[in-house]
Amino acid sequence: MTSETNAENRRPIRSYVIRSGRLTDSQRKALDNYGPLYLIEFQPKLIPFASLFPNESKLVVEIGFGMGDSLLEMAKQNPDSNFIGIEVHQPGVGKLLHGIAEHNLNNLKIICHDAREVFEHCFENGSISTLQIFFPDPWHKKRHNKRRLIQTEFIEHIIEKLKPDAKIHLATDWQAYAEHMMEVMQGISRLENSNGENCYWAEPDRPGTKFEKRGQRLGHGVWDLLFSVR
Numbered sequence: 481m482t483s484e485t486n487a488e489n490r491r492p493i494r495s496y497v498i499r500s501g502r503l504t505d506s507q508r509k510a511l512d513n514y515g516p517l518y519l520i521e522f523q524p525k526l527i528p529f530a531s532l533f534p535n536e537s538k539l540v541v542e543i544g545f546g547m548g549d550s551l552l553e554m555a556k557q558n559p560d561s562n563f564i565g566i567e568v569h570q571p572g573v574g575k576l577l578h579g580i581a582e583h584n585l586n587n588l589k590i591i592c593h594d595a596r597e598v599f600e601h602c603f604e605n606g607s608i609s610t611l612q613i614f615f616p617d618p619w620h621k622k623r624h625n626k627r628r629l630i631q632t633e634f635i636e637h638i639i640e641k642l643k644p645d646a647k648i649h650l651a652t653d654w655q656a657y658a659e660h661m662m663e664v665m666q667g668i669s670r671l672e673n674s675n676g677e678n679c680y681w682a683e684p685d686r687p688g689t690k691f692e693k694r695g696q697r698l699g700h701g702v703w704d705l706l707f708s709v710r
């Protein structure tokens with residue numbers, strides 16, 4: 481798979497903008513002190529993820545964990561699973577590193593890089609049990625819709641990296657993006673909607689996220705989607 485490019489200047493179309501938020505002292509220290517322990521350096525080649533954890537457990541991958549609170553909670557609650565978080569936002573990476581070290585977790589590691597490139601190069605086929613993407617940037621404006629992470633080509637590529645029966649869990653607080661997600665996911669024949677055709681997941685089993693709480697303060701709804709690989 482090649483990343484989509486902007487036809488005029490051949491630059492890849494990114495699903496994110498690097499925000500200029502400053503690192504706090506604690507985030508910077510976490511990057512310096514705990515980065516060598518829990519950060520996996522991106523390289524454009526296969527990474528032997530199983531060998532990076534003490535146990536060969538099921539692998540859960542989250543794209544765009546933001547500040548990482550919900551991913552940290554899931555890793556704490558599920559010591560029998562291994563977690564990889566992929567995020568480009570350095571303050572969030574620093575915050576999550578701090579949390580991993582504070583709770584001495586050995587089942588959560590981070591890659592600070594564009595997930596599309598990570599999926600292009602680093603995962604073996606059939607290696608992931610769950611993929612989760614919670615509240616990806618909605619890119620509201622029509623001319624920006626092409627920057628949305630959930631696109632048929634990307635999901636079809638990701639499916640190759642998932643085990644048979646693996647789950648994909650998506651959530652958004654933007655109705656138009658929820659409908660777009662539903663159309664993309666149901667349009668892929670290897671995926672089955674675990675909640676029945678056109679149905680969202682009413683009571684998802686995940687902790688709340690920072691972005692979700694912000695949306696709720698603004699009066700937004702929440703739509704979760706769960707699909708399994710046939």
Ligand SMILES: C[S@@+](CC[C@H](N)C(=O)[O-])C[C@H]1O[C@@H](n2cnc3c(N)ncnc32)[C@H](O)[C@@H]1O
Pocket residue numbers: 495496543544545546547566567568569572593594595596613614615616617618629689690691692
């Ligand atoms: C709207 S925020 C949601 C964060 C978090 N999931 C939450 O609910 O609080 C989306 C996050 O996805 C990250 N992101 C977007 N595209 C990405 C990509 N291609 N690779 C890695 N991270 C990405 C952004 O940096 C941002 O932190």
